[in-house]
Amino acid sequence: MTSNIPTEAKEKVSFLTAALHRHNYLYYVENKPEISDTEFDVMLKELEALELQFPELADPNSPTKRVGGDITDKFEKVTHIYPMLSLSNSYSREDVTEWAERIAKSVGGEIEYVMELKYDGVAISLIYENGKFVRGITRGDGTVGEDVSANIRTIRSIPLHLKANHPDKFEIRGEIFLPRAVFLALNKERELAGEELYANPRNTAAGTLKQQDSKEVAKRKLDCYLYYVLGENLPARSHFESMEMAASWGFKVPSAAMRYIEKTNSIDGIMAFIAFWDKQRHALPFDIDGVVIKVNSFALWDELGMTAKSPRWAIAYKFKAETVKTKLLKITYQVGRTGAITPVANLEPIFLAGTTVKRASLHNADQIEKLDIRENDVVLVEKGGEIIPKVVGVEVSQREIFSTPHVYIQNCPECNTPLIRKEGEAQHYCPNEDGCPPQIKGRIEHFISRKAMNIEGLGSETVAGLFDKKLISKSADLFKLTYDQLIGLEFNVGDELSGEIKKRSLQEKSVRNLLAGLEAAKQVPFERVLFALGIRFVGETVAKKVAKALKSIDAISNASFDTLREIDEVGDKIAQSIIDYFSKEENRTIVRELQEAGIQMEMIGGVETTSDTLKGQTFVVSGVFQHFSRDSIKESIESHGGKVSGSISSKTSYVLAGDEMGPSKRKKAEDLGVKIISESEYLQMIQ
C-alpha cells in the first residue's frame, strides 16, 4: 500500500508536521508565535487533506490530532510503571520545620529545597519514547490508571514530538487544569443555555479529561504544567535541573522568572515563598491550593525513599480557604431561565480572595434551614475551590435578640405563582414558564446569544426594554419588529460598579444594526436554531447530533421516544425533554412563526458528495476507527453517496466495524446475514 504514495506527498506531510509542531510550541509554550492563526490553519488544513487522501501517512501524534476527533468507547486500564503516590500535607511553619528536621536527621548536612506551586487540577502521567508521545494515563487508584491519550493529544501545551537531547524513554508527570478565564466563560455559556453550572475548574478539568469525544475535549482549552520527571539514567542530578531540561525538550514547566519555582536553603526561604503565594495566588490565571516543597538533589531522593503513600523528599503546604465575616443584609431570590429559584445572600461588601464580594449563594431552602441563616446575622463567607462565594456559617453569639428564623418564600418573587418543589430535588421552581418575566426574558436572551442565533445589535438590556414595552413575549416576535417600533425605544443599563441604573434609547444606527442582525439570523444553520430554541438539556452538542440525525424540525417534533434515544448522546432525560417541548402548543407556535420568518428549520446542503461509489448502499457504523472519528467516517460514507443508519436491519448493506464493536451488534449482523467489513476494506471500497 505504502508504495502507492508519491514521495512528494510523503515529504509534504513530514514538512507540514514538523512546521506545525514547532509553531504550536511557539504559541502555546513559549507564547511567542511567529505566524498568524490563519497561516497556521492553512497549513493544518493542507495536512488534514493529505492525511485523508493517504491514511497510511497519518501519525497518531500528527498536529491534526490536536483538534480531536477520536472517540474512545472506554478508557483502557493501564498499570503505572511507577505508582502515582500522593503528598503528605502541612499547614503551618511548625509542620514544615518538623518535616525539614526529620530529613536533616536522616541524611545530614545542609539541604537545598525547591518550592513550587501546587496546581489544583488533575494529575497525569505522560510517557515518551524516542522523542514521541506514547501514552497519557490518569492517576486512577495510584497503581492502575486509565489511558486518555486521545484527549491528551488535544492539549496544545503538551508536546507530541520532543526537541533534541531527551532521554530515549521516560515518564513525566504534571497537572492538567482549566485556566480560570476559560472556566468562567464556559459557565457563562452554560448559564445562557440553561444548563447546570460547573462547580469549579478542577472538577471541570477532571470531567473533561474523561470525555469520550476528543473533539469536545479540544474545545475546552485545557492546559498542563509538568513537575516531575521519572526514568532510568536521567541526565539530571537534581529536580531543579530536571525541570530546566524538560523545558529544553519542549515541555511547559514552572517559570522561575515568574516565581512559580524557586530554590532555598532555609525554612525562612520556604516560608517567604509560601507567604508570597498565599497573598498573590488570586492574581494567577489558574487555581492553586498550596505550595509543594521538594528536596532538590536526586541522590537524596534515593536516600530518603518513599513510604507506601508518599515520597519522603516532598511535602505539600495547603493554603486555608479564605474566610471573612460580614453582615447579611437581606436574602433575595433569583429566578433563572428554567424557573429555578436561587436564594442569594446580599452582604455588606467585603474584600475576599482578590475581589469585593457583595453577594453569595445560599443554594436552597435546606441550606438556609440547616445553617439557620437569618437576615441581619453576622455570617462567615468562604471562597474555596468554588468561584461563587458561599455562606458557611453564622456567628450566633452576635445575633440580634429579636431575630427570627428566615421564612422561605412560597410564591415566585417575580410573578407571584406558587412555587413547586419536585420530589427528590433541592431546588424550588416557578412553574409559570410562559408568564414569568425572567423566564421569558431568559429564553429570549438564550435565543439571541452568541452560540445560538448570535444576533448582533441585540443585548439583554434591549431584550428587557422590548419585553417591558410588550413588543416581544417570545423569540419569534423579534422577527416582527419594525423600524418605527424600535427607534427611540428606551431601556435601562445597569452599571456593575456603581449599581446605578441609566436610561438609554435606541438611535438610528443601532436600529439599523439590529434589523440587519435579525436578517442575518436567517442564515444560521438549523443545528444552531435547534440549540437556540432552549429545549431543556439540549445543549450545543446534543442539538448538533439531533439535527444531523433527523435533519428537520418536522422530523424532530414528530419523533418517537425510541427514535430520539437512538441518537448519539441522547439519553432518556433528553429524549423526554424534547418530546415535552414539542407537546406544548405554545412551542409549536414559536417554531411555526420562526419558520414563517425564514429561519432555517432543516439541514440544507449536508455533506457534499464527491462520488457515487456507495450509491444505494446503507451502512451501520460501530466501534472505534484508526483513521476516522465516528462522525468523520459517517461523513465519508455520505460523501461517497452512501447512507448511514443507526440500527442493523435486513436493509443494511454493510456493518462497518471498528475495534471494540459490541458483541450484540455483531451477532445481529450475522443473524441477518449482513456483511461485516473492516476499516481497511472500507478504504479499498472508496478508493
Ligand code: IVH
Ligand atoms: S510532585 C509523589 N508537584 O498534588 C507525588 N505534585 O496532593 C509527587 N500536585 O498527586 C508530586 N502540584 O497531583 C507535585 N508542583 C507539584 C504539584 C503536585 C500539584 C498534585 C499532584 C499530587 C497531589 C498531591
